[in-house]
Amino acid sequence: MISLSGVAAQFTELALAVLLAPLLTGWVNQCRAWLQNRSAPPLLQPYRVLNKLFQKEVVLAYGASPLFRVAPYLIFGCLCAAAAIVPTLGTDLPLNAAADAIALVGLLALARMFIALAGMDVGTAFGTLGARREMLVGFLAEPALLMVLFTASLISNSTSLATIAATLAHKEFVIHPSLAFAGVAFTMVSLAENARIPVDNPATHLELTMIHEAMVLEYSGRHLAMIEWAASLKLFVYSCIGLVLFFPFGIASGGDWLGLVLALPALLGKLALGGALLALIEMLSAKMRIFRAPEFLGTAFLLAVLAMLVHVLLER
Amino acid sequence: MTLLATPLHQVLALACAWLVLGALGLLRQDSVRWTTRILYPAGAIVGLALAIVALSAIFDPAAALVLPLGLPDLPFHARLDALSAFFLLLLGAVAAGVSVYAGGYFRQAQGTAPGLVCLYFHVFLASMALVMVADDAYFFMVAWETMALSSFFLVTCDHDQAEIRRAGYLYLLIAHIGAIAILLCFGALQAGAGDYTFENMRALQPTAAWATAAFLLALVGFGAKAGIVPLHVWLPEAHPAAPSPVSALLSAVMLKTAIYGLLRVTLDLIGSPLWWWGVVALVLGLVSALGGIVFAAVQTDMKRLLAYSSIENVGLIFAGFGLTLIFHGFGKGALAALALTATLYHCLNHAFYKSLLFLCTGSVLHATRERSLGRLGGLIRRMPWVAWCALIGTIAIAGLPPSNGFVSEWLLLQAFLFTPGLPQGYLNMLVPVAAAAVALTAALSGYVMVKFFGVVFLGQHREARLAEAHEAGIWERAGLAWLAAACIFLGLVPATVIGLLDPITRTLTGHGIGNFARGWLFLAPINAERASYSPILVFAVAALLVAAAWLGVRAFYHGRARRAAAWDCGFPDQNARMQDSAEGFGQPVRHVFEPFFRLEQHAPAPDDARPRFSESAEDRLWYWIYLPVARAVERLTALVTLLQRGRISVYLAYSFATLLALLLFAR
């Protein structure tokens, strides 16, 4: 039942994700700069950084093991696979049957594990420090994300993302209070996972406060490029998940080419709006001490479980 | 040869083969060559044969047999049905890998003579096989406690160290208490009617009260052997004390015999479980899972870390088992089949990846003579083969996508998602919390395994002499490769494996989920729209993308690289002590889950010449359950000694008083 439009949608989505991810990061940085009323770096700055890094020669530490060299590609591969799964343009993607929401969370967790292991490989103080904090954030955020996805799957009583998107987008409009709780929890989780302000500052140079940056200190050249690209891809994937769960309007239903064509501008608009919103949230909050992060993520986890309870109570 | 006609005969013959191998070990006790070159590989072949026989027997109907041994009016009954065949398959496959590994591992001298260790090893395997085919209470108990006894001797292999003796004693004591509970459970099941064969127990329809008593006793008895929370204290002591191949067998297969026993008693002998039993098992399972993994995170000894992680996995299995009972209690056969499949699949997976990880620690222990995480590190450069197998094991145990751990976790979470349909009010509320706990446990196991792999294999050598650590021998690598391959195979083709589990769920819960799977590629237990997962496709897509990225970068840009000192933000003198130690990596979990532990910190005094900081996280249960019970028995015995104070006139008075009492009252 793999339709031509499905295959087309799948490839365009993947290409879109890989190519537009740095753009989204650039856009968010621009919005932040404007909000801090300083002059913003050009929109395509991330592409230039990537191109510069790809040119540079890679410098490896003496203790680095083959895992260190393979990790960036593995991380990038996992995140691309995750991006391929999330339905941004159309819902009848060939990969729907291959993986569902739990597999998506699994892939993200796999990416996190590899980056943590890579961080620990060279054996520097900051590498292991970053890895430990990343796993701390990881083991609190991942269950919260899973609970958010469960709430959605309970509503559409299926865990495959396409069916979730279809029920939320194409069925008649119903206000789901559980989704409200899930939405708040999801934003907190995505802030933590993408190393945004309240948990970790992407632009910081103070190693002791870093989480994501501390692990990749030892990378250089093309490996660092892949890691950076993967990080922006991760932000892109998270925003697409947010769109699928909370603003699925505009995603084409199965088989109609016109819907696909119209879905592209809708996606770009929503992403722009999302990016601006993200920058706004970052401006309004300050970075927390690392041991406040568990409480932050604990509340997210609680809200997600509350969402499921609310669903079971009210919407059953 | 009619003797080997039916699979049941073959299984018994193979078990006897193991016993013979064990006895052969006694012939030349002190020759390492005789045991490691000939007996252990032969044991591996027997294990493989057992797996093949079991595989073919899963689809056959149940076959029963009466052996000439045993008590005059209760001879040994043996029976091979789908459930026993599955667990025999698990035993055979894991035993094959571990025996091959043991062939290489036991080259180095253990505390006791190699011949004796070979004897205990093979008696242990044979008794586990017999537990699976036992069909009456006496044969089951004989096989069960022979398993406990032989594993006790294995655990106390090098009994020179005092804590190994203590661990052995604690292990056998709790095993014996468990066996007593199991004996009472069989007594309750038999309820005074007919003999003690399982056939008779199946025919009897026990009243709700007797059935509940039997279930709770079985839960205590088999829970003691499985390592469920209140009775788990022996597990983190016994597994590290045993040599690594034995710890692998203990964790991988012996814990599963307890699960087999519980399934046999609850779903087969009692037959009609009540739904609230499931809630008890679910709660116990989740508490063990969370408690186990939280304690695993703070361990500083790698084998204790894996032992606590075994408690976590057993907890997850108990949660799955609890769900099966809940669904079965409410008459939802299809959902019970799904939950049971998840439980059995997790048993299979845990058997493989836990034994793989224990064998890896065995190789590390052999190479470095060091077990504490604080003195390891950077072994991936010295022992690449062991490191990569450990990486496969780490991904599997953390439940990440391409691995088999993920498939069973996926099935378990799917089963959780169906529960809101249950009529019971509170149950719908309880289950989202349970799903959250399972998700948290899975994430935490990721954390623990990153700590395990990172501290042992990555980073710099924390001890100088780690530099000359040697790679594992041929035999050890063969064992590791076999188990890693099994993990990958189970991860990539779950649909065929579920086809294997189908006859079991059909016999135990009357339903099966095998036929919904759309071909071998996709795993869609209930229906495709609801949830489907195809590991091969996900693995292929990811691999494709990684290859594309790698080739793309090489093509458009270049692949040059050069070596230099680690950057580390410019700090010049970088040494191994600046890495995270095991306590350090466990510190966030100690901080977040502070109430779980009983912390003792030793901070150095300000003027201390050699400041040493140490922190120990102990299990609260020791201070809440075990020490009070020990003190109570102590006081009771002190009371009783008043009877024997040495004065002869007092003794005469006892005799006189007894005489008068009997004369007056016993009319």
Place this chain on the structure above:
Amino acid sequence: MPAELLLLLASPLAGGLVLALMGHRRRAAEVNAAFSTFTFAAAAALVARVVSEGPFEALYRQLFVDPLNVFLVALTAFVGMTTAMFSRPYMRIEREHGRVTDGGMRLYHSMYQMFSFTMLLVLTTNNLGVMWVAMEAATLTTVLLVALYRTHASLEAAWKYFILCGVGIAQALLGTILVYFAAEKILGAGVGALLWTELDTVKGRLEPAVMSIAFVFLLVGYGTKVGMVPLHNWLPDAHAEGPTPVSAVLSGLLLNVALYALIRFKVITDGALERPFASGLMMGFGLLSVAVAALFLSRQRDIKRMFAYSSIEHMGLITFAFGLGGPVASFAGLLHMTMHSLTKSAIFFAVGHATQKAGTQLMADIRGLIRLSPTVGWGLTLGTVAILGLPPFGVFASEFLILTQAIAHAPWAAPILLVSLGISFAAIFGKVQPMVFGEPSVARLRHRPALLPVFAHLLLVLMFGLYMPPYLAGWYRQAALLIG
């Protein structure tokens, strides 16, 4: 009078007299072993005869052999033989260490044979009066053996043993008199009224009031000899202070013989009274013995004392089994009696050598036996594992039957039994494990220990655990039916 029975009784008697003369010679131990072996041969022949031809009476109906007592005769003779073999090297070592004088050796050998004669007489006699006299004689023969070492403790143990058992046996005499009184009303005066076979046939018509009081006296009397709890105080001292072969024989055989006597009376009393008065009392005392003895175990520091308490516990379990009644429970009781005798004597043999090596009976000073001498170490380990009722061994088979019968017929008793067995497991294993494993702390003895008997016993117990030959099972079942 059939030849086997005559030889069975004559051989130990003759042995006793011969050894009284030459007991201190160098070859005395071999002569002692020879007499015991000859007794065992006679016992085996007697067994063959009874199994083929059934029960029979002899010596003007004063002696009587049926499946119940012939099995105990065979057991007594067998363990007597193996103990004699074990005592050969053991006593020679004791003599070299100067703990036993020449006179002591003579006393030991002659009293050993006289002791087995008295036990065999109790088992084979049909006359309850003679049974009492033989039981009293058994006490007399062993009291001097207990005091053989002339140490302070052995003197005290012997004195307590004599006084307590003397008083106990006196009560049993009063019980026997009352039984004779009740029987005389129906069978008329004369020796006939004291014959068990007569009493067994006419037990329905005996006077219930008299029989219940008689059984009380008999229970207190013979119960003291069995070591039931309120009356057990002499047992740990006597079994711990005497030489090890004596402890083995006391623990292994004398307790069984006393319980056999009690069972004979229980059969008659239960016949006389409708309600299970005797069974109920035996169940109560049995349970009390198991529970209290289990609690004593963890306080012990002397290994022979600990295993003496373990004997009290097992005898309590057997009494409970006979108290339960019914063919299966009695079968289990008889099986447990055999298993306990074989295993406990094997343990005492191993303990004997272990204490000789260490020169002390305190468990804290004996370490690393397996490392020092594997035979002694493994003998003690396997013996302890067997006595604790771990399955591959026969003790588990009988305990399994007793416990399952208890669950079926007296469910309230099962948890108490199981908890006590659990506590005793924890205590005994906790103390024996450090003795056997770990670094050796004792000197190595010059000549090799003769531990053939230990492994012979344990092999038999292992065989019973896995496979019970049908004719043996049939034999036990016949005996169980007799007990009813």
Place this chain on the structure above:
Amino acid sequence: MLQHHGPQLVNLLASVMLLLAFAMLSQRRIISLINLFAAQGFTLFLSTALVAWLTGQDHLYASALLTLALKVIALPWILHRLIRRLNVKWDVETLINIPTTMLIGIVLVILAFNLALPISLLAGTVTKATLGIALACVLLSFLMMITRSKAVPQVIGFLAMENGLFFAATGAVYGMPMVIEFGIALDVLVGMLILGIFFFRIRERFDSLDTRHLERLKEL
């Protein structure tokens, strides 16, 4: 006359037995304790002979002669020789004072009587009333053993108990069959010899016969 007053005479002798049992219970000096034991033996001999004469049971004569030989002549003689050899001249120490012992004794006698009542109603023998007294003698001597701390009084209590048992035997069943009487007598004699040996060993070990030294074997 003897024929007619026989039963009263038997009861008289039984009450003398009880009186002697109480006397032994309250006796302080060891020598007189042995003499009282001998007197009790003699009373037993008289009673057995009388019953033999009254009922014409000739085997009872043999039993009476056996009692005379053993319990009136042999044992007291052995005890006196032992006392002289051990030069034991002190008086008897008791664990609880005499008055309370007597009180307990009275309670025991009452208990023995109504215990033996149902049995004596059934007894066909002329001496059925004495069964209660015999049981009382046994219990009193048991009490004496408990309350005495010295070894010799304990043994005398044990022998007094044997007397009580023999008296019960004649009372209930006109004595046990002869072979058993001889067996019991032999046991008592051998028992006395062994106890003698023990006296010497305890004396040489502790140079005192107080059982309070024999208290080392206990559980801590």
